[in-house]
Amino acid sequence: MIIFSLLATIGKVMHGDSDDEIELMKRIQAGHEDAxxxxxxLYKRLLFGMILSIVKKKEVAEDVLQEVFIxxxxxxxxxxKDRGNVYSWILTLARNKAIDRIRSKSYKSQEKASVSIHDPFFTLEGDKFDPLETTIFSNRAxxxxxxxxxxxxxxRRVIHIAYYRGLTQSEIANHLDIPLGTVKTRTxxxxxxxxxxxxxxxN
Known part of the structure; x- marks a missing residue:
């Protein structure tokens, strides 16, 4: 999907395409937990921010993030590695899990989010505040x-709905009451x- 090409481009602002990340994946495949x-x-803050933007709740985002790495x-x-970089692969996993969560019955029955996704200095449980890392993340946002x-x-509207609400193009067409072809073209x-x-x- 073209949206992941965009997100991969965004990821380069944070990490780039590193051979070190490929090596980490090889070590994980070999069963090394430290990898x-x-x-x-390397990726927790970047992924947490994306997940939070979808699920809207800090505690849910933390839970989904753990599921991603499991x-x-x-x-x-x-x-x-021949089919894509590490960032794109993990990002796809994270986005899919976040969307699955908001579509679940248990999620829909929960109370309204208590943490705003617009809080610029959110932290993961147990994290220490890192001014440099926060600055980098804020700059990327x-x-x-x-x-x-x-x-x-x-x-901008169709992209925002697709990314933050996880709707398919058909669902966006119904939501906005416009033809599916129009949604595809705008996207x-x-x-x-x-x-x-x-x-x-x-650059």
Missing amino acids: LEELYE TVWDKAGSFD ELVKRALQEIPEAQ RQGMIKLQRILGDYI
Whole structure:
């Protein structure tokens, strides 16, 4: 999906495509638990922010994040570096799990979120405050926000709904009461523009 191409581009702002990450995956595939811990430390904030933006609740986001890395450990053998980078693979796992959670009956029965996704300095349980890391994360969020503001509102709206609410293109068409073809066109054009804008920012 084109949305993951965009998110992979965003990820380069934080980590880039590192051979070290491929090596970590090889060690995880070989059963080295310390490699999983290293990967968790590398990606936890980036993934937590994305998951939180979908599930809206800090405690749920923490739970989903743990599930993601359990899956990474269990499914490490399915990772193929020739089919994509580590970041994109884990990001796909995280987004799918977050969307599965908000669609579950147990989630829908819970109370309204108590933690705003707009809190810029949220921390994971037990984490120490790291000003540099927080600054990097905040800068990345601002980068995406700026890029989104540079595309037409109609395109921005369908992308926002798809990413933050996890709706399919058919569901977006019903939600906005517009043709499915229009949703597909706006999404494709918007994502292409975002990729170009973010690429300019990064370079």
